Amino acid sequence: MARIKDVAAHAGVSVATVSRVLNDNPSVTAETRDRVYAAMSALRYVPNAVARSLRTEATRTFGLIIGDILNPFFTQLARGVEDEARRAGYTVIIGNADERAEEQDHYVRTLVGQRVDGLLICPTAEVTPLVQELVSTGRPLVFLDRTISGLDVPYVRADGAKAIAELVAHLKAMGHRRIAFASGPATLSTGRERTDAFAAAMTEAGLEVRPEYMAAGDFREGSGRAITAHLLDLAEPPEVIFFGDNLMTLGGLDEIRSRGLRVPDDVAVASFDDVTWFVHVDPPITAIAQPTAELGRRAVRLLLDRIEGRTGESVALPAELVIRRSCERKGA
Structure with missing residues (x-):
């Protein structure tokens, strides 16, 4: 398994720089950050927090990473997740990715470091090395609302x-x-x-x-x-x-x-x-x-299946048209 010094050598930077990238230090330039991420991907490097979490005991917590906390859809989705998780005896820790891959990865690292038992992610468009590593290590993971082509991750969407x-x-x-x-x-x-x-x-x-x-x-x-x-x-x-x-x-x-x-x-x-x-x-x-609320509830049930060793099936729930007056024609 690749080590942090291998990543540093591959990227042509110091071990301290790799550590700063992993900890989202704002002093790292975008170009250096990209080089380090590329090295992590090439070497299939698993950050220590991820590797360590695979050996820990259950914490009865979930991580939920949403796209935009200002969007009412995501707040209602989070409520559905929280309600169902609470019924199952779990606590939910929420992170707002703000539709940015680097923010999503920040919360992935933080939540895994907190040893959450599983992750629910509304993924950003970009497939990052860290998310790829989560999939390859088999960590309990469910995509919510969105999917990413090429990644074998169960999902719940509308x-x-x-x-x-x-x-x-x-x-x-x-x-x-x-x-x-x-x-x-x-x-x-x-x-x-x-x-x-x-x-x-x-x-x-x-x-x-x-x-x-x-x-x-x-x-x-x-x-x-x-x-x-x-x-x-x-x-x-x-x-x-x-x-x-x-x-x-x-x-x-x-x-x-x-x-x-x-x-x-x-x-x-x-x-x-x-x-x-x-x-x-x-x-x-x-x-x-x-x-929306049912999407959150079903996602929790699917994540519990994954945590408890059951396969679980992806879910697509139908949306519904609600007709009001904003499309009427004059004189209709």
């Missing part, structure tokens, strides 16, 4: 394809034809899945998928607003904007209202992800609701 098809059919029945989709990033499985499902549903409904109506954001408010501005500035703007998540929807609503436009008279709005405040805006927002 399947929104049927609900997206129902939304497109609803929009068509309302008389809408020019439908835009503000998706999440293609680097994330959720972004790809929703984009593919939207394109397939539009084709099945006999509606044109116009390239200028397809734009990718980052599942955050600012990108939703920027995409909406771009779409509304087109020579022929869309009649409907379907947003890939709730925060992008919020940003889109801000841009629409800043222009003095009205929903749905000037532009209709729909969202993937339903949140409680959607029913309190005027008009209430049509949304695709994920079974």
Whole structure:
């Protein structure tokens, strides 16, 4: 097994520098950090915290690493995880990756160092050497909400394809034809899945998928607003904007209202992800609701299977279309 001095030699740095990288010391440059990570991957180096944890006794704790703590989806997901873990006699320690691979790895190292019995991770787009090592060492691990191609890790996620098809059919029945989709990033499985499902549903409904109506954001408010501005500035703007998540929807609503436009008279709005405040805006927002709390509960059960030596099966739970007034046509 490779040692820390082997990593240092391979990367052309000192052992102290490798140690600083492993401890997320901000003094390390990005170029040096990348060299060290590349060396760890090439040598299949397992950080001491990981190796040590494989020999420890159970602590009755889980680690949960979420994508963005400011996103209501993830807070509700965490609540579902906590509720189910508590029933099973476990405590949950939560880390916020802020959609950054280096923050995700920081929490992986910290949680493994705390000797958690298993990890639930909403993975970032980047496959890091540390996550690869977790998989190769067989540590109890479940991906939640998202998956990563090429890694054999059980997962719990929502399947929104049927609900997206129902939304497109609803929009068509309302008389809408020019439908835009503000998706999440293609680097994330959720972004790809929703984009593919939207394109397939539009084709099945006999509606044109116009390239200028397809734009990718980052599942955050600012990108939703920027995409909406771009779409509304087109020579022929869309009649409907379907947003890939709730925060992008919020940003889109801000841009629409800043222009003095009205929903749905000037532009209709729909969202993937339903949140409680959607029913309190005027008009209430049509949304695709994920079974968020149940995703968290099922993920805990699957992780317990892994901890107790059972295989456990990956789970895809269906999302549901919730029709409200934000997609009505004038005079309908």
